[in-house]
Amino acid sequence: MQSLEYYEQKIISDSEFPVQMFVNDVGKKVWYFNQHWHEHIELHYVLEGRTTLRLGQREIPAREGNLVVVNSNELHAGYCDGTHMRVLVIIFDMGDFYKELADKNVIFQSLVERDETIDAIMSAIQKEYSEQRIGYRLICKGELLHLIVHLAREYAAEVLTERESDSRKRRLERLNTVLDYIQSNYTKQISNRELADIIHLSEDRFNHLFKESMGMPPLQYMNEVRMKKAMNLLKRKEGTVVEIADSVGFTDYNHFGRQFRRYYGCAPSEILKK
Structure with a gap:
């Protein structure tokens, strides 16, 4: 699917x-x-x-x-x-x-x-x-x-040969399964091994496929998903910064703040104040 x-x-x-x-x-x-x-x-x-x-x-x-x-x-x-x-x-x-x-x-x-x-x-x-x-x-x-x-x-x-074209499409379809899993489980701590097992690949092969297709390692992608979810919650003022950090899967508040500033160029608290 x-x-x-x-x-x-x-x-x-x-x-x-x-x-x-x-x-x-x-x-x-x-x-x-x-x-x-x-x-x-x-x-x-x-x-x-x-x-x-x-x-x-x-x-x-x-x-x-x-x-x-x-x-x-x-x-x-x-x-x-x-x-x-x-x-x-x-x-x-x-x-x-x-x-x-x-x-x-x-x-x-x-x-x-x-x-x-x-x-x-x-x-x-x-x-x-x-x-x-x-x-x-x-x-x-x-x-x-x-x-x-x-x-x-x-x-x-x-x-591309027909085989290469089909392979290109199948690669994206397999990756979709992983992306869906991340979207449904981003609040949890997910390992690369766990993601690789979903599509029956070795961890090294999976990491190569993911980075080749998405332009970043799996962990960086998961953090981007969490950052976007956090931004939406902050804009709607659905809790304190600490509560929102916890709700999107960050157990270390300081780490969340550093990642958020790196991604959006401002502190999470600034979004709540706007």
Whole structure:
């Protein structure tokens, strides 16, 4: 069973325009979408400002005019550093546009910087999408086809075999089981050995798989989960700092305070005072 928190099932029912398109407009310091994955390809074109995309274990900074490609079955999340940013997001299934390319399992280069052809295509798509005049879907679809061909010709990084593609997906599905377990048990003290046993791997193999997929060791990830839960509780003022630290799995209050400051740049007590 796939994780409801990390696996995102995309259902795009419009057969004539099988695309999800929107603009992320953010002006505060925040992860504006959390880590997840899906079979669809996701394009992020920076219209204004800058953003950082986390793809697996890599953090990719992008600024105005840059395109970030999230390939199929790739964990990703988006961060805004507080500078106002606008990012055009386009999500689609390659099979709906170019079946031959989809069958080849092409992996595109993650970051494309300053490509005049892409700039022109994205400008046309953004204009049509914002104005939504009659026939805009057809024009956007045509421009997207142009973009796909351009990416295939100029920015194909590798071609996966069917076995490699299936392995990539299965790896994420196995990891989902671990992530679900952490979400349900983050208040407890969980060992790497315990997590490895869930998906029947050696501890060393599990640690390698986790860090390769999530970009951090399991303990760091668990602490991030606890920090986010603690922040939500502090914002809702659901107890003292000590009580909240205990409720998210920290037995050492001073350690909790240090971790919280490292993660959010302020003390937990400052959140309660706001």
